[in-house]
Amino acid sequence: MMRLQGKIALITGGGSGIGEATAKTFAREGATIMIADRDEAGAARVASEIKAAGGGAEYVTVNVAKPSEVERMVQTTADRFGRIDVLLNNAVYTGVGRVADLALDEWQRTLDVSLTAYFYATKLVLPIMVRQRAGVILNTSSTAGLVSDYKLAAYAVVKAGVIALTRNTAIEYARKGIRCNAVCPGSTETPGFMRTLARPRGFKETFASHIPIGRFAQPSEIANVMLFLASEEASFVTGACIVADGGFTAHSGNPYVPGQGPDWE
Template identity: 45%
Template sequence: MTDPLGLAGKTAIVTGAGSGIGRATALRLARGGVRLVLGDLRPERTAAVAAEIRAAGGEAVTHDGDVAEDAYIRALVATTVDIYGRVDVLHNNAAFSIAGRVGDITDDEWRTQQRVVLDSVFYGIRAVLPHMIAQGGGSIVTTSSGAGVGGEYRLGAYAAHKAAVINLTQTVAMEYAEEGIRCNAITPGPTATEPMLAWLENVPGGPEQFGRGALLRRMSRPEEVAEMVAWLASDAASLISGVVLQGNYRVSSPRP
């Protein structure tokens, strides 16, 4: 399992690895020879992804739980270090959104999305930093969103927390550069994942019409997004830190 990016031998944690972007990223990294620890709320999903990786000759284990809980994140990182001795890459990917205009968002909906979208990223970064510092570096890649750059109709809470993720990413990149730690975010644009496709069932015109509002006039595929993550995780991006890597941005936002 060789890869032109030189990923072989690295160890990575991927959250939200059971489907969508997380699954695609796990499979892509595995093809490059990366050893993986997969986390998700749905053990049956990560078990299937890990089995697929092992069947292709790769290495993967699962450690499932709720990314909104600091104790779980600490255990996830500790498991990775116990098994593989290091953690070279962290892909903060798990996310959750509730549609609704800002005036209709409840306190519980705001806090729930904050915990999954923002708190989980903070917990993940904080947990891996000591290990990355001790080993001389590492790469942190977080899935943000175009909604965090320019807002998104009926996704105000999600967009606000994704914007905070971008700021946190840039701050970590500044603070830990001397320790060899790179921290970047991606904004993949509207991606054909299960939650997105389910949400689009209530949007006039569905996925096809929604995709026309993106820069490339179509929705992104999870496998395309995984290539963005793989590059940022690799030594090929050794000069890249504090960057928000723009994917297939939306240039217009429909109003269902």
């Protein structure tokens, strides 16, 4: 028995990385996917790869920073399929800079793409799910919503905001048959993240060595958490933020006394 048989899933940022892996995982479990991405080539590729594997998928090109385009994305999906069972808010933009150096327009763009778009898509999809008396909303947060990294205040704020939005959506719609959960991935080997670690040479390996499990997540490992949350197996899970980070946030981050570190050093 497939776990998402007959379901319609709308996935923002579905043209790459975690969104792509989740789209393919959901499709393998019987869902039909609407890939929503600003990158038309990526969205078209993922949709055609899903179809080639025997699944159902279409795509819509959208810049989620623009409210009118979020409206069109939701309307197109509802018109095409007559329902929306799963919404995954996942697209991201990240402005970078220390707090005093971060440009206001970079801060604003980060909020537009990575928080306001999540709110607005959720707001527009909720009435559809309320009518259906069923639905699942998933939000991609990050360990960055729980702990901070240098020059990433804007990212930390949107990812913490996503967790708060998840909780509010969950408690307000729990009696309408709608569940809302967030996933907090740790470092995951996606095209987007790997680009940021490309330099200097060898940095990727240093970075991975700070994760207790000793490696990055594969996008499919995050997609599996999404699948659990989207499926009926998670019927009592709402308002949660599931951390999948190879033990990264389990560690305090304190340096260790020489000789008292992990056994692999």
